[in-house]
Structure formats: structure tokens, C-alpha cells
Amino acid sequence: METRRLFLQKASLSAMALAVPALTPLSAMTNSMNTPAKDSKTLRVAIMGLGSYGTRVAEAIQDCERVKLVGVISGTPSKIEDWKSNYNIPAKNCYNYDNFDAIKDNPDIDAVYVITPNALHKDQVIRVAKAGKHAICEKPMATSAEDGQAMVDACKAAGVHLLIGYRMHFEPNTLEVIRMRKDGELGDVRFFQGLCGFEIGNPNQWRMDRALSGGGAMMDIGIYAINGARYMIGDEPIWVTAQEVKTNPEKFKEGLDETITFQLGFPNGVIASCLSTYNMNNLDRFFLNGSKGWVEMQPSTGYGPIKGQTHKGPLNEPIVTHQTVQMDEMAAIIFDGKNPEVPVNGEEGVKDMKIIDAIFRAVETGGKVPLNLG
């Protein structure tokens, strides 16, 4: 936790800081004075980007115990009006893309959840950080590891959290698989397979615009296989190979990947074999194989319910709304310094971006690209 250490160094200079949770920016600190116990403290969130996923998050927040949707940032005035009435958001907490830096003077907002096209994340998150607000950023966190690192650095410098929207890191069945693996129930993990994709519809959406998306299926859905390989195997890959096929070059223009198979090599000969595609349905399949047991999940990363089989029988953990749990857990990370089972911080996001960069390079070169994720 670089950011935590950084804050603690700063905090040691301030007697006041000792009285408040680590890494809470000033605006929230003010508020924290009014709340009785730290574990009941509410994370007051503004959503930036009021599209379909933004709406899904807004709905999920309604069921949160510790998170409240209090603000919006949007370039579309009519959407702001809708959200004001739908979610009872005061006018003073509504911003557009020109004026949202002023959020730094708004003590009623603790964090901004950036749910905009990928290529915009970097500048937006950096502006959020400069406004002294925690940043929650949808994945992929950026369109390159370099941009991702710049976001991490900016948030660190501002003393705010940067959390990536890895909802699966809090999903109960996923966590049960991770527990099984950690407790040795699978023996030595040897192979992971992640088949992630769907047939994308409307070619005019921003995801099909390279300038906004930074890529095709890989940025959108392939990242689930990458991230899944890491949390299912519980290690970091040391090399990657990748192969691209494109059946529809008219729809999937230069720089927009349609279908990529890729392999991630991990220490001790563990291997992950993955598929990322915008040209197939019936996917969303994880398979983890160890020397003593196995786990199969299908669906594995969809919005739910997640279902799975293991050598011991079916996965039967509670079915939850992923984004509700994610947001409550993020409140605990921000206010209580909670360490989640699988990290969701900016550094975690940069690792996925480094792998995506390497996959694209492996497609180009046709060879094995080494990885060093530290």
C-alpha cells in the first residue's frame, strides 16, 4: 500500500491526522467529525458518466449500507435532470466536464466514480485527484499501462485512493474459489482457462471507436480473462503469447481487436489459456485446474448469478449484486483501511494494463513477450 504509507508519512506531521482514518481527504475528514463510529461512515459518491453502466452502479448503490450517491458529472444536461429527480441529487452536486474541478470545494462529496469511455479515464481521474477526491475508475483503468501509472502517481501525490471497478474481486463465489485455492483444496494450481466475449451489436457505440476505447474486445471483456487468470491462479504472469483473428475487418477497423486468443505463462509452469472476443456468445467460462481438484465457473464474470462446479460439488455462495458489495467494500477500504482479499487499487489496474499492452505487442510480433509485474 504505497499510498497508505505515503499518507502515514504525511500524517505524522499532523496531530489532527491521528484522529482520522488514513487516506481520508480533507473534505471527508470534515464530515467524519460528525459521524459517531468509523465503520458506519458513509462514502458519498458522485458518478461521472451517466450511461448504462453508470445507471447500473447508481441502482446498486441504493442497496448499499455505507455508500450514497450524492452527485453526478455529465455532459448531457437532460441526463443530469433525470438523475436529480431519480436519485434525489441536489443541484449543487451536479457538474459537467468543464466545471467539475470545482468539486474540490464541495465538502459533501468524498469520491468520484469515473464510468466514461476508457481513453478519457486518465485525464478525468487526474482531475478528480487534484480536486482532493478519491477516484474510483471503471476498468480498463486506461488505454495503456503508461497512462495507468500516471493516474496512480497523480492519486498518490494528491493523497487520495485510486480504486478500480473490479467487482469480481468481491463476488462471494469467486472469493470461495480463491479460499479453496489458498487452503490447498486444489493442490498445486496448473492451468486456468478464461473464455470471455460476446457478439457486440451497434457498431456506432464508443467501444467501437478506437480513439475512445483504446482497443476492441480486449479492453472491454478480455480484461476479465486477464484479471481472472491472476486472481484464480494467485500469481503474476511472466510471459504472454497471443494470436489475433478478424472475421469482419469492416466492422472491426484497424486497432479494434475482434478475437484474440492469448496464453499467460506463470512461474512454476502454470499456464493460462484465454479467449477475448466480440464475435461470439455462449462464453463467460472459467476453468481452474489443480493437482487435487478443479473449479468450473459459468457464468464466471457476468453480472450474475455466478454459477460454478468444483470437484467437491457446486459453488453455493450467496448471490449478490456485485456493484452493491463492491461499493460497500470500497467504503471500508477508503475509510477503514481494509485490505480486500484481492486488491482493487490502481497498482492492480496497472498490472492488467501492462498485460494488455504485452498482448497487443505479442500479436504484432508473433512471439513471446516477457512480463515483469514486480
Add this chain to the structure above:
Amino acid sequence: METRRLFLQKASLSAMALAVPALTPLSAMTNSMNTPAKDSKTLRVAIMGLGSYGTRVAEAIQDCERVKLVGVISGTPSKIEDWKSNYNIPAKNCYNYDNFDAIKDNPDIDAVYVITPNALHKDQVIRVAKAGKHAICEKPMATSAEDGQAMVDACKAAGVHLLIGYRMHFEPNTLEVIRMRKDGELGDVRFFQGLCGFEIGNPNQWRMDRALSGGGAMMDIGIYAINGARYMIGDEPIWVTAQEVKTNPEKFKEGLDETITFQLGFPNGVIASCLSTYNMNNLDRFFLNGSKGWVEMQPSTGYGPIKGQTHKGPLNEPIVTHQTVQMDEMAAIIFDGKNPEVPVNGEEGVKDMKIIDAIFRAVETGGKVPLNLG
């Protein structure tokens, strides 16, 4: 059917040939004179190599309608004695590896099923062909495409059939999937995944001796994923990439592959992603994905019962003993000129060998190896 054409050319020179089924060697022709109808004709088989799989085939033949186990070829006299009594085999039909060329003078044997270590197949099949007997050869047919082609050429020159022991080509659930695909029920096929392997035990078996096996897991179990990709997709791959990992170099010495992931590119952007391993259990999984439907088989190539799910529901074709059906169908291929749904001839075997050669080359070079299977 090159061999058939070749025979017909030869047959046209002989009035007698018109009265007998195509491609029946002289010894069987003699016998055919005594049988009332061609579809009741029995294929009289000698098994070469009396190991565990040879025994499995012998047992399966007991339930055949058109195949009879009538002879053995073995280097172990005690095994010959056991088989003579177990299967009621006359002494005159028993051979060893030195004298089995004399089988050419034995009119009571139509075919020899070669079930010996891979590296021995080539010379043995060529000797069988030269003895004028049909050759059935266990897969992999050889340890290289070059050797496989030499076997095809020898059998063609001798006017005998060469059939490879592709038992899955006759398995009812597999054939139902092929029917679904051909009838368009899956739409356009886009992706195949074959995960084939098991944790191999005794390191002293011939399969772990490169000189006899020609390779490790790929020759033994990886070939099922290769062959499966071809019959499930219904096309021939045009390129291959492959990645090898070895967790136990002491057990898996130079030239013995432990774990290889490989990808086969097919025309129209169809891709197969496969795993071949001697280091994992819980595999034997096929997945075929199309634009309109999907099929999942598990187990997909084990001795049975084969089980599967499709977008329409479970596969419910009859459970059969694969080798029994295979042998009866091979009798029909040999005596009736039947064309099986998926070929099992030597040319089919050579295609798999060319792919295996290319996989090993792709592992070495780290790049994409083009394939031209014609």
C-alpha cells in the same frame, strides 16, 4: 480414395476382380467366395502388440458383428499362450516380430491391427502391407508425417487399406455433434477448445521413452485435441502456434513434451485453442461454439461414456464400446467400400502428423507455422 482408384485401375485388368469387393486382398478374396452376402462378411483380424490397449481391442471385438480376432503377433511367448487360450486362437495364426511376414501365406487373416509403440508403426505397417494384409494402425500412426506418408504409399502400392484407430470417428454422440454442425444448428462455427491430458504415472513405460514414442503427451493425448478440432470444426487448419511448459524436466526429458498449449487457425477466422498435457487430470473437455449454438463434451474422448451438453439440451446418443463400433465399421469400409462420416484412412492420419510436426516446430521457433493440408 486414392487406394480405391488405384485398385479399380488394377481391377479393370482382371475379369475376376469384378466379382469381388474393391480393395480386398487375395487372401480375403479366397475367403469371400465362401460367404453368402458381402455385408455379412467377417473381417478376420490379428492383433500386433498384446499390451493393455491390445487387450481392450480384443475384448471389444468379442462383441463385434463382423469382426473376429483370429491371430496375434507378439514378442512375448507367454502372452501368446494366454491369448491363445483366452480368445481361442489357433497356433497357426500366432506370429512373432521376426516371422510375421509369413502372414502373407495365411489365408485366414484379412487384417493386422498394429497396437505397438509409435516409433515401430512405420516398419510394421509396411511389412503388413507387403504381406498383402489390410493394416489398421493405432494413433498416432507414426512419429512424423514423413513416416506416415511412407506408410500410406506402401499400403497404396500393395493395394491394401490403411486405417487409423480413430475410434471417436464412430462414436454416436460425436457423430451427432457433427450432424448438428453440418445441418447448421450451430450456425457458423467460430471456436473450438480441446483440453486433453492426464497425469502420467510410471516413468518407465514406453510412452516416456522418446525413441519409442516420438514425443510425450502430444503423441498420446494431444492428438485427440488436434483430431477433435478438425472433425468438430469440419475444416483443416492453415496455421498453428504453440507454447510449451515443463514443470518436471527430470521426468520429461529432452524431446518428451509434458504440457503444450496450441492454437490452430482455420479458414474464415475460426480458431481452436487446445491443451495437451501429461501433468493434469480433470481434463477431457471439448467446447464448440457457433453463431447459433454450442456443444460442450466432457468426457469428450475417454473410453466412455461420452457426455455432452448443447444449447438444445444434453446429448443422448447410445453409449457404445468405441472399439466394437470402430471395428465393425472398419469391416464395412474394407469389404463394402463404405465411406465413414469422418475418414479414418492413412491420409487422415498423415494430416494429424503434419499438425503435430508443425506444433513441435512452432514450440521451437516461437512463431506461427503455416499448414497446408490440401
